[in-house]
Amino acid sequence: MNPKRCAACKYLRRRCPKDCIFSPYFPPNDPQKFACIHRIYGAGNVSKMLQQLPDQTRAEAAESLCFEAKCRVDDPVYGCVGIIHLLQTQIQQTQNQLAKTQAEIAVAQTNLSQTHNSDFM
Amino acid sequence: MNPKRCAACKYLRRRCPKDCIFSPYFPPNDPQKFACIHRIYGAGNVSKMLQQLPDQTRAEAAESLCFEAKCRVDDPVYGCVGIIHLLQTQIQQTQNQLAKTQAEIAVAQTNLSQTHNSDFM
Numbered sequence: 001m002n003p004k005r006c007a008a009c010k011y012l013r014r015r016c017p018k019d020c021i022f023s024p025y026f027p028p029n030d031p032q033k034f035a036c037i038h039r040i041y042g043a044g045n046v047s048k049m050l051q052q053l054p055d056q057t058r059a060e061a062a063e064s065l066c067f068e069a070k071c072r073v074d075d076p077v078y079g080c081v082g083i084i085h086l087l088q089t090q091i092q093q094t095q096n097q098l099a100k101t102q103a104e105i106a107v108a109q110t111n112l113s114q115t116h117n118s119d120f121m
Numbered sequence: 122m123n124p125k126r127c128a129a130c131k132y133l134r135r136r137c138p139k140d141c142i143f144s145p146y147f148p149p150n151d152p153q154k155f156a157c158i159h160r161i162y163g164a165g166n167v168s169k170m171l172q173q174l175p176d177q178t179r180a181e182a183a184e185s186l187c188f189e190a191k192c193r194v195d196d197p198v199y200g201c202v203g204i205i206h207l208l209q210t211q212i213q214q215t216q217n218q219l220a221k222t223q224a225e226i227a228v229a230q231t232n233l234s235q236t237h238n239s240d241f242m
Contacts, residue, residue, distance in 0.1 A: 040162070040166065040170075041161070041162055041163075041166065042162075042163050042165075042166055044163075045161065045162065045163055045166075049161075049193075049197065052197065053197055053198060057198045060198050060199065061197065061198045061199075064198065064199050064200050064202035064203075065200070067202050068189060068193075068200055068201065068202060072170075072189075076170065076173065076174055076182065077174065077178045077181050077182045077185065078181065078182075078185050079185050079186070079189055080189065080201055080202065080205065081185035081188050081189060081201065082185075083205055084201065084204055084205060084208065087205065087208040087209065087212065088208065090212055091208065091211055091212055091215060094212060094215040094216055094219060095215055097219055098215060098218060098219045098222060101219060101222045101223055101226065102222055104226055105222065105225055105226055105229060108226060108229045108230060108233065109229065111233065112229065112232065112233050112236065115233065115236055
């Protein structure tokens with residue numbers, strides 16, 4: 001057994017080839033990272049998705065696939081779409097608070113101009 | 122050929138069984154819906170994920186899987202994590218705008234109280 005096998009090859013119980021597609025993104029010290037991705041997408045699909053991308057974008061793609069896979073393991077019904085819904089609700093709440101605060105400004109400005117006008121009466 | 126085969130069985134060129142796991146969520150009139158999900162997860166993984174869920178949550182799970190798969194086809198590097206980043210930026214911008222507006226209120230209130238105080242001098 002090669003102790004330097006990447007986490008993916010260790011998980012798949014296979015030899016880690018020199019040009020392993022997983023090795024740069026799944027270091028041996030983080031075995032859980034590949035377990036999630038394998039459970040949701042399957043090793044073959046992940047390998048295919050990474051291979052179709054230019055080298056310089058593969059690390060980011062591996063990270064985002066891991067994130068989505070972890071979300072799906074944590075929430076099998078909504079996955080990271082659940083996070084999108086939460087964020088949309090948060091935006092709506094902040095926008096409502098903003099509209100309320102802007103209305104308060106308009107009232108304060110009206111009060112201020114009425115105070116000024118009454119000074120001259 | 123059974124013209125009532127669901128979109129998944131049509132795509133997989135197989136007979137659509139009576140208890141087909143895909144059939145309630147992939148109607149024959151929307152063939153693209155299954156194509157995306159098959160490309161990203163593979164039919165076997167989707168079938169496994171749906172089977173592990175209680176019946177009443179499977180429709181929502183199928184929808185969120187389709188959404189994520191479509192995002193990944195459209196953006197192979199970031200998938201729907203790209204949408205999460207966009208929403209987080211939007212929240213940050215709205216929160217900044219809210220803080221600015223709240224600061225404006227504080228200034229307006231200070232001006233108003235100064236105007237009142239000068240009325241009594």
